[in-house]
Amino acid sequence: MRIVIIGAGAIGAACALELAEAGAEVIVLDRVGVAGETSSRCEGNILVSDKAPGPEALLAIEANRAWRALAERLDADRVAGQPATEFEAKGGIVVAFAGGAEALETFAAAQRGIGITSEVLDAAALRAAEPHLADDIACGVHYPDDAQVQPSLATQAMLARARYLGADYRVTEVIGGIVDGSRVRGVQTTDSRIEADAVVNCAGPWAGEAAALFGAALDIRPRRGTILVTAPMPQRVFHKVYDADYVGAVGSGDASLQTSTVVESTPGGTVLIGSSRERVGFSEAGTLVPLAEIAAKATRLFPFLRDTMLLRTYFGFRPYAPDHVPAIGPDAQIAGLFHAAGHEGAGIGLAPTTAALISHAILGTAAPLDPAPFLPARASLQGVAA
Template identity: 50%
Template structure:
């Protein structure tokens, strides 16, 4: 039987997805005075957000629209951290090089990026426990880290407490869209229909599936990654986010096969997070000892001191991969009233505030503070 939420529950905007991108969208939409309902089939941060490291990076972005988005988001994260507690660490990132040729490539990229950075040939000044075999690196002071699950939860709670007009419906599956000749007028869910003036698809890795329910195509695919978590350390061994140049290459890769690179950082709780792997294997969550061993070997080669530290758990998640490595942000011209905020791959946590703010500006009929054409939802139609 079909039924409707009470009239008071008919929002201006429905956000599909309670990950960090959906939470940021709800926060900024509520700040703009809009009434918002967030719907998720699972709990808050139950998907990709809950399996992320919390990276807020500018260092791994090529010059262009994604770097511009990252710089805006970096500024917004810092502003939010001054008002909301979600374990924001402005620790900086160190990209290290094993050979002079790799160091030269890193220096060239940093110069093209045009962001604040320092080139060093003494990486031990930043990280005393690094292997002495490295020839140098580039330090990016803007690189930061948040606790992603806490960030999503705190953004939603802050939106409710400060602005009102935000409702959260977890355990509710979106099964279709309510469409009319004028476009979207709400969503059909496992708990009944919800009417609204606009719907934002912030479903992350499942953004393509949600788009299909509205009759449009977004080629978003899952890209699996594993993380190792060490026992809590009595004293911090690692001061910054540290990774090798191969990480930058892997982020930009189109390969379906397994790619790994050393990414190591500490957390506020004292544990050390070790990544990163990438492979397109659908939604297969089967643990891979091959991948986990490779990640451990790469991490201990970078930080030999970690050989005496125990791993206490591992987990995996799925990055929402787009073929051109750019997220999908903005109004969908194919279905009026439908907006997208998904496809960020491994950068969704870092890019969440900028994405949410830009969506809120569109939903409030304001001019967005960035050119959204590179992220337009219908750009993939040209490839068909």
């Protein structure tokens, strides 16, 4: 079976690897390059701590397990041109200032009800885990299963392994869908016509535009996020640490700017500081305000950051679904067209299980969990709203 994948970000690379391992003929197309957009402009989160009970939380739990096995397998037997994933099972700590402790503990208790492991830390345990935190933190909850990869390298690793298994990869832009009646027959690129039995739309924030090339509707929108990177330093942040406001920002549908604090060290000694969310289309203007807000909140959480030099800042666009659940599976109307998009900032973490669901939908392989909640046919994704 010949399958074309549109997009060589983390979701596209994971789908390519899963489908190639299942024996399909895979062609990956991207107009920029591997991890050229969203997947190189994020933090590489593999989180369960930020997921409220519901379908996405169950997807995250399964994906967290899948990433551990996948990273170990990729890193243990690297092929030519395949980088290490830099997988770190560092765990996460979510903190709250005065007034937020009760809500955080209640949220963690609800998560434990669906199998997410967490532990409320007393003051001594919190200080032992993160000695450089601000003194006025009122509460901390430890999530041992939170992890991280270097997102660009992990994406490259997955696609390199897929290519080793026979997948084809081309830098070209898809400019049209080839549809016979209501069935996909392939894609038209700037270079050529490519026939296919199935097409998987992994175009991230551009997934709605990609769907439209086939006459399909998929309401996926860009949501901009900004990140700061410090100069390398001796390690002073030992987990992925973020304030409880981050959970609310992740689940919000508000288009206006929202910022919260996420701080973590990298193997190279830099510290990544996020995060912001705002729906401004694909605008690249006006990033100073979110960066200033992030910096102010981060220095409240970790006071030592006030005297730290910034190395750079960057921003990216994340694929936002209005109901906060990714679209994974067959298109509502066009046979042979499949979607894997709408993960927003969780695409890296959810990639391997998303790929398993796509393989299930196309090839009939075993599904890692119930695919029904993620189907693109749901009403919330079928009419693009303002």
